[in-house]
Amino acid sequence: MISLKKVGFLINPIAGMGGAVGLKGTDGLAEEARRRGAKPVATHRAETALKKLLGLDALFFTASGKMGESALRRCGLEYQVVCQTSEESSAEDTKKTCRSFLEKGADLVVFCGGDGTARNVSGVIRSQVPIIGIPAGVKMHSGVFTISPQAAGELIRGYLEGDLNVRETEIVDVDEEKYRAGTLDTKIYGIAATPYKPALVQERKQIYSASSEEEFKEEIAIFASEFMRDGSAYILGAGTTTAKIAEVLRVEKTLLGVDVVKDGRVICTDASEEDLLGIIDEVGEIKIIVSPIGAQGFVLGRGSQQISPKVLRKVGPENLIIVATPHKLKETPRLLVETGDFDLDETISGRRQVICGYRIAQLKDVEASSRVGMDQSGSF
Structure with a gap:
């Protein structure tokens, strides 16, 4: 008998909002992004991935409200809220939710956001459980992200059905203050395990200097x-x-x-x-x-x-x-x-x-x- 797969799922609702309005990131600038007329993008991208999982024999653990619950409900997937989070989501909410995923024995952790979210998720999960990133940020250098939300849905399904192997990849983030000032300063913050299918997963950004x-x-x-x-x-x-x-x-x-x-x-x-x-x-x-x-x-x-x-x-x-x-x-x-x-x-x-x-x-x-x-x- 095949046991029910358990998936930790969360959304950073403000991820990516700073892009179109020229902020080069949203960390700490959500209100400024809104003032400039930014619209949320992460939830739509998350739901694009989730819709490819209909019929999958899985239970999703998630955070309350915009951080996961609402999207899973709209997509008709079976879920359980394991963490109550604030209305204005924070890095601490992400970390707290990820700790709940581990306590519940999640087989896979899926998040929707950018490199900042990847850093917060991997800081808790480390390599204990594979993670997959649905791309929604302004910048995404880490190797846990798929090339599109559709690809994320396919990768999640493939892993849970036992068709894919896992590889180790780097979690990379940039200094956003330097980034806004025109300096690209990247740093490796850790190693994560992620399901891998070459066509669906992005590579780390490379800088050529010959x-x-x-x-x-x-x-x-x-x-x-x-x-x-x-x-x-x-x-x-x-x-x-x-x-x-x-x-x-x-x-x-x-x-x-x-x-x-x-x-x-x-x-x-x-x-x-x-x-x-x-x-x-x-x-x-x-x-x-x-x-x-x-x-x-x-x-x-x-x-x-x-x-x-x-x-x-x-x-x-x-x-x-x-x-x-x-x-x-x-x-x-x-x-x-x-x-x-x-x-x-x-x-x-x-x-x-x-x-x-x-x-x-x-x-x-x-x-x-x-x-x-x-x-x-x-x-x-």
């Missing part, structure tokens, strides 16, 4: 400085490759933010989604330049949520320009988009040119992360 990398970035930047003379405004996403473009143009660039350049000058620094939408209405012709996250391959949907589905639809997917050095492309097995808008991700997907040098481009497949691992029928 001398040849800088030469190719320079080539890309010189080429970009030439085609950017066409009178269009250009939205520059985050990263060192787009920063090199700004350097060649001799303009200031927010390394970890989104900026807009037109006719050789910056017209908006560290832009939010609202800023970008306003600029699009003002300038008319506008294009977007982005670079994939090293090793992970995300072109859109991670790190630059200011370039939102609304922004992308107004600009037009045909005006999306991808840049990356040859080495980054070689070390990045796939390019992914995960904007939260399934139809838009499908539109952006397909064979696309990636500028990788001076007047040099490679054709690469760009995939909607929600479809990675699916067969032709649309099933995983």
